[in-house]
Amino acid sequence: MPGPTSQPDGLAGIRTLPQLLRWRVKATPAAEAYRHFDATAQRWVSQSWREIDAGFELWRRALAAEEFAPGERVAILMPNGIAHIAMDQAALSRGLVPVPMHAVDNPDSIAYVLVDSGALLLFVDTLERWQAIVATGQPLDHLKRVVCADAGGLITPDARIVGLDHWLAQAAGATAPLPDVVIQPDDLAAIVYTSGTTGRPKGVMLSHGNVVANVKAIARRIKAEPHDVFLSFLPLSHTFERTGGYYYPIAAGACVAYARSVPQLSEDLKRVRPTVLVSVPRIYERIYALIMQHRASAGSIERALLDLTIAVGGRRFDARQRHGVPSLLDRLAWPLLKRLVADKVLARLGGRLRVAVSGGAPIAQPVIRLFLALGLDVLQGYGMTETSPVVSVNTIDDNDPHSVGHVLDGVEVRLGENDELLVRGPSVMLGYWHKPDETRRVKDADGWLHTGDQARIENGRITITGRIKDILVTSTGEKIAPVDLETAILADPLFEQALVVGEQRPFLTALVVLNAKAWVQEKERLAASGKQGGAAERAALLARIAAAVKAYPSYATPRAVWWTLDPWTIASGLLTPTLKNKRPALERRFADEIEHVYAKKPAAITPT
Incomplete structure (x- = not known):
């Protein structure tokens, strides 16, 4: 039943995700919350926390009109952007469970997730995408509503399908805010399907308490500021992006700008000029490859300057991590090398980045060392969907690029048989959706999650050494x-x-x-x-x-x-x-x- 939402004094008092948003809107209503590219106007548009919440209100009302019971699932098959998070926030406020799906996944996999999750509503970007899902032949009768983002004047014999504009228009007119459904920390906040590298993906059940605990622990480790700008391009179906690039910026009061697409990422980096980047290694690897290709075709003087910059910058990084001082020669050389080389390279990333986080897979040492030498603090972390996801991460002042950093506050780790990393804590998943046997296989009676990753733990710092299944x-x-x-x-x-x-x-x-x-x-x-x-x-x-x-x-x-x-x-x-x-x-x-x-x-x- 709807009820009043109490407002905590600070982040420590937050218990659910709708509460997190309400707190942020009240705390900094006029601050910039989101930035996106308006394709019609051909310009970037900003929205404050007050404005974005007012926009979300229409989505809340439209979803409430469907009269789904709390706990029912809402599938979101959309690219990153305001529409995606609007449906997510609307679902959370109604006690519903978002099921985020990757916008470019294949139709068979999408249909499988829809059937397995039992979603009652699908929010999809195009009618063509929906038709491709139907063409798989999998039974989709359980879906009660299909909201299609690009179908304005849609006419179809399937009464379940409605264009987004029409769906929202039916909810317009009310003035008083719709009260949130009362939600408990143990209630589901998402079913996130794992990547499925070896078979069908499994639905990871994450509670409000799981995600909020991870957000709080990240906030204690890496402090984003209200003036920070995140550039979001990892899919919101990826827990790394959901927690680190979506919910955490709400906690920090930072702005999130949504990249237009991965092919336009290079241009968007220069236009948005983010200060924080959350990415998988592949993005850093591509930039590294471009730098190395340029080096190969450069003249001898330019190549020598780049090599010298990397050498001097690498020694400066190592000295800083040892809390030491670079040599006099390095201190004298760096300002010139920074201006001639490092700043020009980092300008490809917008020129304002102060921290970049890498996760989701290991990053090669030559790649991370290059960026560290150029003066960009790339912080490698470790996590998995089942842990909401962050378990550990390096920091600017304590950054060992060979490791994935120290474990987050409130999270316990130890080594099991065959040096398997075990994790326990408030961010560990409830279990796998409709797979109790699978849940028991990876999460024991004492709450320890068996990650499948081999590791070393030295003074609380984790180094991943391999993957048990992939040997x-x-x-x-x-x-x-x-x-x-x-x-x-x-x-x-x-x-x-x-x-x-x-x-x-x-x-x-x-x-x-x-x-x-x-x-x-x-x-x-x-x-x-x-x-x-x-x-x-x-x-x-x-x-x-x-x-x-x-x-x-x-x-x-x-x-x-x-x-x-x-x-x-x-x-x-x-x-x-x-x-x-x-x-x-x-x-x-x-x-x-x-x-x-x-x-x-x-x-x-x-x-x-």
Whole structure:
């Protein structure tokens, strides 16, 4: 039943997500809350907390008119933006459970989530997307309403389908705010489906208490300020973005600007000029690749300046982390190197970034060290959907790029069998939706979540060392973590994507997607030295791969390579919505190529 919402004095008193928003609106009503690009007016538009909440009110009323009971599910299949969070906030205020889905996921996966979650309403971006979902043939009769964002004057025999404008217009006219439904911290705040790298995704049940606890712990570790601007481009179906890039800025009173799209991200970074970035490693890897490609084609003076900047900047970072002082020479050189090199490189990110957080997957050391040397504090963290998601993160003053930082306040960690990282605390999920056996398998009776990740814990600092399920065992008995090798390979800008295989095989093979421009340059280099043809190209690729993984044992060096210029995509079912490899799907897709590689004798690896 609707009831009054008490207003806490500060963040410490917040218990639910609707309470968090109400508190923020009351605390700083006139401050900038959100910024988005208005495609009609062709300009960026800002909204204050008071204005955005007034806009949300219409969505609350429209959703209330559907008369869904608290606890029912509302599926959101929209790109990042105001409309997405408006439906999210409306659902939360009515005691409903958002089910965020990745906007570019394939129709079969979307239909599966709709059926599994039992959602009563779907908010979808286009009618074409809805028709593709219907075409999968999965039963969708449980859906009572389909709100289509682009269907203004929609006429359809399916009475469930309504255009967004019409749906909202039916709720207009009231003046008094609609009271929120009374919600408890243990009530569901979302069912977030995991990426499903090895099979069908599972619905992770996160309560209001789970998410709010994580927001509070993040706020104690990384202090965003009201003047900060976040640029949001990770999908809001990703818990990393939901908590770190959406709910946490509400707690901090910071502004979130929604990027237009990933292809326009470079332009949006320069236009928005964010101060905080929340991203997965792939974005940093792409920028690193561009810098390295530029270095390769630069003149000797420009190349030497970049190398000197990275060397001096790296020593400055190391000295700061040791609470020491850089050498006199480095102190004298840095202002000039910063102006000539570092500032120009970081201008690609807008030029105002003071902190960038990397999570969701490991980041290669050459990549993170480059940004740290340029003066950008990239903080690597660790978490998973099941922990709402952040477990640990580095800080500006205590940043070990080899690790994922110290555990957050209120979160417990320990090592179990086979050095598996176990996590317990208020942000650990309630369980998997309709999968009690799966829940018991990963969350024991004492509340410890079995992460599946291997780790070291030294003085409270966590270092992830591998993934238990992803360990390859070769026919010679060697155990290898392929994700570590793939991360190292992707630090070379020639490689866009990589998969290492070799289970019960005599040696490892790398399947790689090449950067087209870099590959042309590499072939030109080979031709200039009199090396042409498939064998020379294969040898060159193996040499590059060997150089990338040189920090690993010799048995972990791939001895064969297969390459393509065609990228692996979410739409083709080869990547998860968070851009992780779907290993079984990739191995099935390229089974013939893998068999062909192993039918041949591996090439010798020689430096090029």
